[in-house]
Amino acid sequence: MTDGAIVCEGLVRIFTAQGVEVQALQGLELRMRTGEMVALVGASGSGKSTLLGILAGLDQPTAGTARVAGHDLVTMKGAERLEYRRRSVGFVWQQSARNLLPYLSAKENIEMVHEVAGVVPRAERAQAGIDLLELLDAGEVADKRPAEMSGGQRQRVSIAVALANRPRVLLADEPTGELDEHTSAEVLAAMETVNRERGVTTLIVTHDAGVSEHVERTVRIRDGRTATETLRSTATDDDGRAVRTAQEYAVLDRAGRMQLPAEFVTELDLRDRVRLTLEPDHVRVAPGGPGRRDTPDAADASDAPKPLTRRAARTSRRDGERS
Secondary structure (H helix, E strand, C coil), rough: CCCCCCCEEEEEEEEECCCEEEEEEEEEEEECCCCCCCECCCCCCHHHHHHHHHHHHHCCEEEEEEEECEECCCCCCHHHHHHHHHHEEEEEECCCCHHCCCCHHHHHHHHHHHHCCCCCCHHHHEEEEEEHHHHHHHHHHCCCHHHHHHHHHHHHHHHHHHCCCCCCCEECCCCCCCHHHHHHHHHHHHHHHHHHHHHEEEECCCCCCHHCCCCCEEEEEEEEEEHHHHEEEECCCCCEEEHHHEEECCCCCCCCCCCCCHHHHHHHCCCCCCEEEEEECCEEEEEEECCCCCCCCCHHHHHHCCCCCCHHCCCEEEEEEEC
């Protein structure tokens, strides 16, 4: 595995509450290349925060594989886990109060991380902190405390603090959740700059649809599994204008399982079981089951439902549409 990459295979996390087991992650699959910037989306309770906690070294998986920057998070223990959090990953919380100490200025918050992580020589720390703040367009608040900053400034400083230990991977949990649309765009642009200029592998958990403008891949989680991936690219139309397009794919796990999108299930009234037919260039999915009007022995072939194909259903969708 390449250093800086994230690899999750068959990842499982089970919690026990009042004698009841809750499976938050159910064989999740995720791979990220070194230097990639990815958005992770999903409904509340889908497993996003659980996954982020595991990748940050704040929690330990029950089973499966989880590796980050060459570290095995499944077997990692005590002192090694602490060292991993100090040196290998940076974390940005949604609430800036969890990222910054209120009685320290922006540059002092950064210098404190330098001191704890020990990755920057003492003589270079002051300048290293200023460089980080300027990279994130927050140089003007270097001597200000959090209470003297705007929400966007606090979050950009929070990103600088998360980068102060020079991590290989940056994890962000809803970094724009408390910001307005304009400020959110500024913060995401700052994260994009860090990803591009520092090459830090970046994973952003978000409900913000605007994140899609800043990443080339969005991973959707549902019920503790990776459900779909949306890949984005820029093409040129007939008038020579740059057009941002998106293609969403269902994700197959190692056992060949996939999740059908909820809107497909509703549109075709899929229940209990379905019929699969292998066609030359796609797999046909149709409603089926004993007693249904559309089973082979109860419906004429001419009335058979149209084939359901990922390729036909999700081609070249522009950003701004559902992803």
